[in-house]
Amino acid sequence: MREVRWASEEGDGIEHLVFDARDEGVFVESAVVGQRYGKGYGLYYGVHCDPHWRVGDGYLKIMGGGELALHSDGAGHWHDGQGMTLAAIEGCIDIDIAATPFTNTLPIRRLQLAEGERRxxxxxxxxxxxxxxxxxxxxxxxxxxxxxxxxxxxxxxxxANLSVDEDGLVIDYPTLFTRLPRTR
Structure with missing residues (x-):
């Protein structure tokens, strides 16, 4: 299990993420404090992936606000927390949560690209x-x-070109996020 922090380069945001890769899959929990359109917010999210980095479950909660649960079979078939099919994202394997660089790790790890390969x-x-x-x-x-x-x-x-560590977690995402502590 690892803990990682990122600072937002767009404002006063920060994220604290707990990352646990096990034989049965990848488990992530995180808290983000950020701002969008000049208004601050707090976000808790959790993501579970299978051992091949396909998202199975995602849960997001805005503190004092809405929440969202997503479930996938790993083959691109999605439904929400009430079991309703989410046809708009049918076929998608990955999620991208706007507030975090973590979700870039999902396709980076899942796609297993060769050097020079674009997908x-x-x-x-x-x-x-x-x-x-x-x-x-x-x-x-x-x-x-x-x-x-x-x-x-x-x-x-x-x-943007993203530098990553041995787990595929972003170190630097120019103009948006940087890993803490910042290296000098």
């Missing part, structure tokens, strides 16, 4: 703090195996 994917994008779920197009490219990956948010014409 477009569609993910379930979870906006914060409103917890809206939409399908978005992204792409990942392996720049340096197990060290650096290029993320492309095709849906918003944004890209």
């Amino acid at each position: 477009p994917i569609e993910v379930a994008y979870l906006s914060t703090p409103d917890l809206q779920v939409t399908r978005v197009a992204q792409a990942y490219t392996c720049i340096a195996l197990n060290r650096e990956y290029r993320y492309e948010g095709i849906f918003r014409n944004f890209s």
Whole structure:
């Protein structure tokens, strides 16, 4: 089990994440304090993946606000906490929680890209703090195996090269997040 922290480069946000990779899968719990559109929020989330990094369950709770539960069979079939099918994200394997760099780890680990390989994917994008779920197009490219990956948010014409550690957890996400403690 590991604990990791990131600071937001866009404001006064911070995240504390507990990461536990076991034989039966990956378990994550995290608390994020952030701001969006000039308004602060607190977010608790948990994610469980199978040993192949396919999301099985995700739970998000805005402190003093809404909550969202997502469940997947790992093959892209999703339903919410009430068992309702989420057709809008059918076929998506990964989730992308807007408030955290952790969810970049999911496709980085799951795709197992070779150096120089690029793969477009569609993910379930979870906006914060409103917890809206939409399908978005992204792409990942392996720049340096197990060290650096290029993320492309095709849906918003944004890209960044992400440095990662041995677990695929982001160290630096230029302009958005940096791992704490900051190296000097």
